[in-house]
Amino acid sequence: DAGVIQSPRHEVTEMGQEVTxxxxxxxxxxxxxxxxxxxMRGLELLIxxxxxxxxxxxxxxxxxxxxxxxNASFSTLKIQPSEPRDSAVYFCAxxxxxxxxxxxxxxxxxxxxx
Amino acid sequence: xQLLEQSPQFLSIQEGENLTVYCNSSSVFSSLQWxxxxxxxxxxxxxxxxxxxxxxKLKRLTFQFGDARKDSSxxxxxxxxxxxxxxxCAGRRSQNFVFGxxxxxxxxx
Numbered sequence: 001d002a003g004v005i006q007s008p009r010h011e012v013t014e015m016g017q018e019v020t021x022x023x024x025x026x027x028x029x030x031x032x033x034x035x036x037x038x039x040m041r042g043l044e045l046l047i048x049x050x051x052x053x054x055x056x057x058x059x060x061x062x063x064x065x066x067x068x069x070x071n072a073s074f075s076t077l078k079i080q081p082s083e084p085r086d087s088a089v090y091f092c093a094x095x096x097x098x099x100x101x102x103x104x105x106x107x108x109x110x111x112x113x114x
Numbered sequence: 115x116q117l118l119e120q121s122p123q124f125l126s127i128q129e130g131e132n133l134t135v136y137c138n139s140s141s142v143f144s145s146l147q148w149x150x151x152x153x154x155x156x157x158x159x160x161x162x163x164x165x166x167x168x169x170x171k172l173k174r175l176t177f178q179f180g181d182a183r184k185d186s187s188x189x190x191x192x193x194x195x196x197x198x199x200x201x202x203c204a205g206r207r208s209q210n211f212v213f214g215x216x217x218x219x220x221x222x223x
Binding site for chain 1 (some may be wrong): 144145147149156157158159162164192202206208209210211212213214215216223
């Protein structure tokens with residue numbers, strides 16, 4: 001397996017534009033996490049899914065952010081409209097559900113909103 | 115307020131030195147994990163500690179889980195430039211992973 005795959009690796013967009021980040025899970029994993037990382041706030045959990053169902057979206061900053069899992073192996077995180085303060089590195093991670101399992105991270109998408 | 119605190123925030127040392135970084139919480143976790151993140155990459159798991167008082171060794175790295183399962187430490191012996199990176203501790207809460215802010219380690223040759 002190639003691991004968790006995120007695309008794009010880098011995204012530069014203008015304020016107000018829609019941004020869609022994509023994530024392909026490791027085959028067989030049933031938990032999916034979206035994180036945002038900044039120097040100021042570290043790694044923040046935005047939302048996580050179990051078996052394609054959103055379990056906790058309390059970390060999603062506001063209504064401009066939405067995440068979906070249309071199937072067991074793929075997820076998207078959408079920001080509409082984007083703002084400069086959304087600039088960060090966005091990671092998705094997948095794992096098997098369970099208390100002592102490991103989170104496998106993608107390489108991240110570096111988003112810059114100008 | 116961070117659920118997990120890590121110290122120090124930054125650490126710069128010479129190759130060959132020893133160091134210890136800490137992860138503390140007021141909450142009890144069923145397990146704690148340590149991850150290392152290199153620039154441009156996602157975090158990668160180093161170890162999971164589950165039992166209070168547990169000590170695990172991974173080559174030059176020694177991990178300890180506190181007796182009360184609220185804190186953990188990572189000790190590196192004879193640090194090398196390849197150890198440079200961001201060290202993150204993570205606790206399991208419900209079914210998700212809660213990360214600390216990290217210790218950014220720089221090992222100078």
